Amino acid sequence: MESSTFVLFGATGDLAKRKIFPALYNLFADGKLSGPLSVIGLGRRTLTNESFQAGVLDSLHAFSRRKVEDSPELQRFLKSFEYSVLDVGHPEDYRKLLGHVQRREEELGLPQNRMFYLSVGPEFFGEIAANINASGLGDTRGWKRLIIEKPFGTDLESARELNDSLNAAFTEEEIFRIDHFLGKPMVQNLEVLKYSNPVLRALWQNRYIANVQITASETVGVEERAGYYDKAGALRDMFQNHMLQLVMMMAMQLPKGSTPEDVRSKKRHVIQSVRPLLRENLAQNVIRGQYAAGEINGRPVDAYTSEPGIGPSSQNETYIAARLFIDDPLWDEVPFYIRTGKRMKEKSTRIVIEFKEPFNDLHNLNRLNLDPNLLIIDIGPEEGISLQLNTKNPRQHGQLEPVSIRHDSANPELPEAYENLIYDALLGDATFFAHWDEVELSWQWVQPIIEATAGGTLPLHLYPAGSNGPAAADELLGDAHWWLD
Numbered sequence: 001m002e003s004s005t006f007v008l009f010g011a012t013g014d015l016a017k018r019k020i021f022p023a024l025y026n027l028f029a030d031g032k033l034s035g036p037l038s039v040i041g042l043g044r045r046t047l048t049n050e051s052f053q054a055g056v057l058d059s060l061h062a063f064s065r066r067k068v069e070d071s072p073e074l075q076r077f078l079k080s081f082e083y084s085v086l087d088v089g090h091p092e093d094y095r096k097l098l099g100h101v102q103r104r105e106e107e108l109g110l111p112q113n114r115m116f117y118l119s120v121g122p123e124f125f126g127e128i129a130a131n132i133n134a135s136g137l138g139d140t141r142g143w144k145r146l147i148i149e150k151p152f153g154t155d156l157e158s159a160r161e162l163n164d165s166l167n168a169a170f171t172e173e174e175i176f177r178i179d180h181f182l183g184k185p186m187v188q189n190l191e192v193l194k195y196s197n198p199v200l201r202a203l204w205q206n207r208y209i210a211n212v213q214i215t216a217s218e219t220v221g222v223e224e225r226a227g228y229y230d231k232a233g234a235l236r237d238m239f240q241n242h243m244l245q246l247v248m249m250m251a252m253q254l255p256k257g258s259t260p261e262d263v264r265s266k267k268r269h270v271i272q273s274v275r276p277l278l279r280e281n282l283a284q285n286v287i288r289g290q291y292a293a294g295e296i297n298g299r300p301v302d303a304y305t306s307e308p309g310i311g312p313s314s315q316n317e318t319y320i321a322a323r324l325f326i327d328d329p330l331w332d333e334v335p336f337y338i339r340t341g342k343r344m345k346e347k348s349t350r351i352v353i354e355f356k357e358p359f360n361d362l363h364n365l366n367r368l369n370l371d372p373n374l375l376i377i378d379i380g381p382e383e384g385i386s387l388q389l390n391t392k393n394p395r396q397h398g399q400l401e402p403v404s405i406r407h408d409s410a411n412p413e414l415p416e417a418y419e420n421l422i423y424d425a426l427l428g429d430a431t432f433f434a435h436w437d438e439v440e441l442s443w444q445w446v447q448p449i450i451e452a453t454a455g456g457t458l459p460l461h462l463y464p465a466g467s468n469g470p471a472a473a474d475e476l477l478g479d480a481h482w483w484l485d
């Protein structure tokens with residue numbers, strides 16, 4: 001990997017502390033950051049380099065997956081962090097920043113490779129990109145790249161505006177849009193699982209699959225994010241991005257090559273083929289929910305509308321479930337059931353693939369009420385894969401019963417999503433970043449939900465905290481049911 005300067009906007013923020021500093025440290029400790037490192041943190045507050053470095057160290061102690069012990073190596077790592085005050089709206093601050101970046105490039109003998117990480121609200125993206133351009137920070141003899149975080153806009157139109165403003169300063173190839181679900185090891189494993197296992201490859205299609213269920217449930221509530229969450233809701237916070245990315249990763253056909261463009265074009269094909277929602281049948285395919293008071297792990301919890309910062313009449317959804325179809329020969333008529341919510345029974349992100357009942361009438365086995373074969377892919381917090389099969393139980397007169405074969409890949413040493421993604425961005429590998437086309441097509445697909453919600457035509461169902469969501473979501477599945485509830 002070529003050395004570079006890592007310019008971090010929002011360096012005094014929460015994400016930097018929890019995810020970005022620990023990710024950089026773990027990459028450094030794993031020997032993945034070759035050559036000297038220059039990180040320039042930016043914020044509005046005045047800070048000396050020393051107090052900034054002390055903050056970085058605190059965050060490592062609190063959040064690094066590796067133990068942090070004092071050593072010359074650790075000191076070298078910390079010394080590579082410097083700080084500059086920057087107000088995003090002040091062009092002169094960017095000129096000062098350019099001087100700072102160039103000084104460090106000279107001191108450390110770094111090539112002019114510059115990574116700009118915008119760990120700030122999306123309302124600042126356009127202005128920052130324009131100032132990077134105008135100040136000369138973007139005129140480099142090496143590469144320049146931009147990392148941004150979701151949310152990418154709040155609807156189709158605002159996402160397009162946001163993208164146009166970024167494109168004024170960065171090309172699509174230079175923009176790395178983080179969707180941290182794409183950094184999760186098991187999500188990155190999905191493609192490999194298919195192409196390296198002929199058994200799965202053969203079955204990955206509508207001939208054998210009855211339905212696919214993708215769940216991301218959380219036990220936490222709105223936490224301290226009322227201001228953001230009450231506007232975003234589960235649709236913008238999780239569904240438009242993480243959940244639809246999981247659909248793409250799950251359903252994409254195997255690319256012929258392994259370049260980022262190969263993978264992204266297969267993903268694009270999936271999201272392009274998701275059958276559009278029609279206003280007239282929206283309520284039969286999309287369920288919005290909001291948590292009422294309830295109990296989680298024996299502890300009573302408040303209703304969403306009693307949370308600090310949330311108004312008593314908020315109609316915001318904390319849960320969303322949808323049934324969607326992919327109009328492609330491989331997936332024709334296979335329903336995908338997707339759901340995500342806060343304050344649910346457990347924290348779990350998983351994909352369950354239910355296989356079709358193969359035995360219709362053969363040997364009258366259907367009389368035995370066979371369980372279907374299930375392939376369960378646990379993405380987090382525990383990772384694992386299990387396959388549910390039917391076997392004879394010799395102790396029960398040869399009665400058929402389901403057994404589960406399970407592989408657990410829980411390993412505390414696994415790199416975290418942010419480590420994987422920052423490393424890939426530094427290498428210039430965009431495979432596991434959201435391409436603009438995917439983002440735009442995802443907004444396009446959810447746009448009718450946004451409009452129906454705004455128009456008050458999509459009901460909001462209450463569900464008790466600690467449950468698996470509103471009962472109405474069960475009806476989406478018709479004769480089937482959610483597995484592992």
Ligand code: BG6
Nearest residue numbers: 180216218220237238242349380
């Ligand atoms: C974030 C959402 O993108 O993902 C949060 O903004 C959510 O609301 C989080 O809690 C879930 O991520 P993970 O990795 O904990 O499943």
